[in-house]
Amino acid sequence: MDRRRPSGQERNYLILDKFIERYRGRPGGLVRILFKAQELFGYLSPEVQTYVAEKTGLPASHIYGVATFYSRFITEPPGKYSIGVCTGTACYVKNAQAVLDRFQAALGVKEGETTPDGMFSLRTTRCVGACSLAPVVTVNDDMVGEVTPDKVADVIRRCREAEAEEETERVPERRRPERDERAAPPGP
Amino acid sequence: MYRSAADLNATKERLRPVLEERLQEGQLGRPTQVLVCTGVGCISAGSQEVLAALKRAIKDHGLDVTVTHTGCHGYCKMGPLVVVYPGGVFYRHVTPDEVPRLVQQHLVGGEPVQDLLYREPGRNPVLFARDVPFFRKQKRIVLANAGLINPENIDEYVAHDGYAALARVLAEYSPEEVIDVVTRSGLRGRGGAGFLTGKKWAFARAAEAHPKYIVCNADEGDPGAFMDRAILEGDPHAVLEGMLIAGYAVGASEGWIYVRAEYPLAVRRLEIAVRQARQAGLLGKNILGSKFDFDIDLCLGAGAFVCGEETALLRSAMGERGEPRPRPPYPAEAGLYGKPTIINNVETLANIPLILRRGWEWFAGIGTERSKGTKIFSIAGQINNTGLIEVPMGTSMRTIVYDIGGGVPAGRRLKAVQTGGPSGGCVPADLLDVPIDYESLADLGTIMGSGGLIVLDETNCMVDITKFYLTFAGEESCGQCTPCRVGIHRMVEILERITSGRAQEEDLRELEDLAHDVRETSLCGLGQTAPNVVLSTLRYFRSEYLAHIRDRRCPAGVCKPLLH
Ligand SMILES: Cc1cc2nc3c(=O)[nH]c(=O)nc-3n(C[C@H](O)[C@H](O)[C@H](O)COP(=O)(O)O)c2cc1C
Ligand code: FES
Numbered sequence: 001m002d003r004r005r006p007s008g009q010e011r012n013y014l015i016l017d018k019f020i021e022r023y024r025g026r027p028g029g030l031v032r033i034l035f036k037a038q039e040l041f042g043y044l045s046p047e048v049q050t051y052v053a054e055k056t057g058l059p060a061s062h063i064y065g066v067a068t069f070y071s072r073f074i075t076e077p078p079g080k081y082s083i084g085v086c087t088g089t090a091c092y093v094k095n096a097q098a099v100l101d102r103f104q105a106a107l108g109v110k111e112g113e114t115t116p117d118g119m120f121s122l123r124t125t126r127c128v129g130a131c132s133l134a135p136v137v138t139v140n141d142d143m144v145g146e147v148t149p150d151k152v153a154d155v156i157r158r159c160r161e162a163e164a165e166e167e168t169e170r171v172p173e174r175r176r177p178e179r180d181e182r183a184a185p186p187g188p
Numbered sequence: 189m190y191r192s193a194a195d196l197n198a199t200k201e202r203l204r205p206v207l208e209e210r211l212q213e214g215q216l217g218r219p220t221q222v223l224v225c226t227g228v229g230c231i232s233a234g235s236q237e238v239l240a241a242l243k244r245a246i247k248d249h250g251l252d253v254t255v256t257h258t259g260c261h262g263y264c265k266m267g268p269l270v271v272v273y274p275g276g277v278f279y280r281h282v283t284p285d286e287v288p289r290l291v292q293q294h295l296v297g298g299e300p301v302q303d304l305l306y307r308e309p310g311r312n313p314v315l316f317a318r319d320v321p322f323f324r325k326q327k328r329i330v331l332a333n334a335g336l337i338n339p340e341n342i343d344e345y346v347a348h349d350g351y352a353a354l355a356r357v358l359a360e361y362s363p364e365e366v367i368d369v370v371t372r373s374g375l376r377g378r379g380g381a382g383f384l385t386g387k388k389w390a391f392a393r394a395a396e397a398h399p400k401y402i403v404c405n406a407d408e409g410d411p412g413a414f415m416d417r418a419i420l421e422g423d424p425h426a427v428l429e430g431m432l433i434a435g436y437a438v439g440a441s442e443g444w445i446y447v448r449a450e451y452p453l454a455v456r457r458l459e460i461a462v463r464q465a466r467q468a469g470l471l472g473k474n475i476l477g478s479k480f481d482f483d484i485d486l487c488l489g490a491g492a493f494v495c496g497e498e499t500a501l502l503r504s505a506m507g508e509r510g511e512p513r514p515r516p517p518y519p520a521e522a523g524l525y526g527k528p529t530i531i532n533n534v535e536t537l538a539n540i541p542l543i544l545r546r547g548w549e550w551f552a553g554i555g556t557e558r559s560k561g562t563k564i565f566s567i568a569g570q571i572n573n574t575g576l577i578e579v580p581m582g583t584s585m586r587t588i589v590y591d592i593g594g595g596v597p598a599g600r601r602l603k604a605v606q607t608g609g610p611s612g613g614c615v616p617a618d619l620l621d622v623p624i625d626y627e628s629l630a631d632l633g634t635i636m637g638s639g640g641l642i643v644l645d646e647t648n649c650m651v652d653i654t655k656f657y658l659t660f661a662g663e664e665s666c667g668q669c670t671p672c673r674v675g676i677h678r679m680v681e682i683l684e685r686i687t688s689g690r691a692q693e694e695d696l697r698e699l700e701d702l703a704h705d706v707r708e709t710s711l712c713g714l715g716q717t718a719p720n721v722v723l724s725t726l727r728y729f730r731s732e733y734l735a736h737i738r739d740r741r742c743p744a745g746v747c748k749p750l751l752h
Binding site for chain 2: 029030065072089093125129
């Protein structure tokens with residue numbers, strides 16, 4: 001899949017530079033920088049980690065240590081639709097395990113993996129704070145409540161429909177803005 | 189700009205009619221305001237679409253009705269929620285398709301739409317929010333604004349007495365007097381340990397080093413608890429005001445909110461609140477014409493339970509791995525960058541403006557002898573009305589589970605209520621009448637924690653739940669100290685054996701011994717409290733353990749290897 005073009009990539013680094021300048025050395029600065037990097041590039045690849053190390057002046061081992069300590073950081077490329085099954089307590093007692101099992105079977109991947117076509121990745125998340133709607137599943141930034149095992153197929157179908165819609169909307173000559181660019185703040 | 193208390197009053201005067209209408213429930217009249225809940229639960233049920241549809245329909249009809257979005261009412265199960273004023277007519281499960289009817293019939297015609305109202309099986313529909321059983325037994329003071337004001341509009345907060353406590357403090361109180369009021373109120377930390385807030389502030393006030401810092405702990409690590417999230421999303425300025433007052437009291441001019449990234453909406457609302465407070469001059473230099481300077485910034489947590497522990501949180505905020513360190517020194521002496529730092533929980537801080545506005549006597553008049561005020565609980569698991577509630581300290585678990593929570597679904601039997609998350613234990617069904625406060629829960633072998641209640645019924649296996657919590661604690665252990673790293677792992681192994689039918693009775697003794705060892709010798713609160721769940725379930729549900737061991741049977745039918 002053609003996910004990142006050089007121009008988009010360069011822009012992302014420029015945005016990241018500004019962010020690093022603003023947050024370097026402040027409380028929580030590194031974590032915020034890494035979040036921004038993850039938002040821009042989708043995940044924290046070794047290259048991105050090295051870049052952050054150079055720009056912040058922190059040792060690469062330190063960046064790696066922080067990136068791997070926290071469960072919200074991902075160091076592998078995610079799928080286009082990142083499905084998260086909440087395994088917090090409220091969801092667990094409402095049988096989140098069965099929901100996870102159903103997703104694994106339906107997508108043919110295990111927790112922490114991505115489908116070969118790069119479309120879906122499956123992971124477990126910590127409590128997302130919507131415990132009254134347990135079991136809860138997140139699809140990228142959206143939250144879906146009361147996802148019992150028999151609603152799993154529905155969640156997957158809706159992703160595929162969104163994908164098909166995007167396919168038909170895509171105008172061949174005009175480049176569709178990439179997700180990162182849409183999320184980027186307006187330029188100077 | 190708010191340059192003085194008079195400016196705050198001017199806004200209050202201007203918006204008073206709008207706010208007062210929302211406060212007077214129970215009288216129908218020509219509809220003038222519609223409030224739509226945009227808490228996380230309602231959003232995931234489609235409240236943004238309902239909001240848009242309402243705005244459109246009201247415009248199409250040319251009605252003089254305002255539409256406002258609010259934070260969470262706590263009754264997420266019923267979302268999307270829509271409330272119409274005057275009166276407070278309470279609609280639940282409103283979909284965009286129902287909007288035209290709601291507008292036509294109620295907003296234009298003045299007739300409430302009966303089938304969108306709350307209704308108990310076999311009873312008449314309930315018209316007003318205040319009469320819905322879920323709300324009737326609550327005492328919402330910290331959550332008063334959640335569901336009532338637009339959290340993205342500072343003026344609405346101001347109109348509802350927001351920043352009035354700060355104005356009074358800056359004009360009339362010395363820092364020592366503020367600390368005195370907070371101490372006398374009896375407010376104890378809502379983040380878990382229940383330490384007296386005023387006392388903590390006094391330590392930081394007395395510390396010599398400068399600068400000092402105020403940190404708001406918004407990491408909300410207990411999986412299954414979401415009260416802090418509701419406050420941050422529904423009434424963010426209350427937290428900012430609490431931090432400002434804390435800053436004035438201890439002599440700090442910088443505050444940080446450590447908020448978990450799993451809560452993107454809370455992060456966004458906080459960012460908006462901080463920006464608006466800065467623009468209004470309520471953060472920055474010479475606040476409200478005084479000599480007090482204070483600013484607040486955010487710091488994102490990235491998903492590690494242990495980072496909720498205060499020393500780990502500080503390390504994480506300083507850009508390191510969030511690993512705890514032994515105390516003392518306590519953060520009040522040596523915290524952020526080694527300087528005196530107050531760390532308070534979100535709910536603790538949200539209580540502060542109330543106490544300073546309404547007086548410590550008022551606050552101390554609520555609750556039990558040693559636990560004052562209210563407590564917010566999230567109720568989840570096997571219960572009909574999952575959601576968020578606020579009750580006076582000393583309310584019994586039975587009131588919470590049955591009167592407010594509506595009992596266990598499908599007529600199943602309640603088994604226990606787990607409290608305090610991974611650091612807590614459980615209250616068995618036959619002890620539900622105990623009034624809940626810090627002390628009574630400790631006597632029962634559990635803790636208040638942050639207020640997450642997980643209701644368990646006969647379909648939940650207590651051994652399996654224990655294994656779940658310990659596995660979580662083991663995964664979240666930072667691994668620095670041996671008792672926690674190795675001890676928890678060993679306990680999980682024993683529980684594995686029990687739930688798969690490979691255990692002997694001696695294993696129970698070893699489990700119990702290990703639990704005591706880990707509790708006594710771990711470095712930080714994570715390891716010290718993780719064994720609680722083991723000891724608590726062994727105390728109340730030993731027979732269930734024995735059924736797994738002796739009869740190779742899981743009474744709840746959960747443990748797969750034991751299902752024949
Ligand atoms: C493992 C562990 C996790 C904790 N998680 C939280 C948390 O998520 N939120 C919180 O406010 N306090 C948490 N605490 C308690 C904090 O260390 C600290 O006591 C609290 O933030 C102090 O604020 P308070 O006095 O207002 O309660 C945790 C403690 C431990 C040992
Ligand atoms: S436990 Fe799943 S959302 Fe809280």
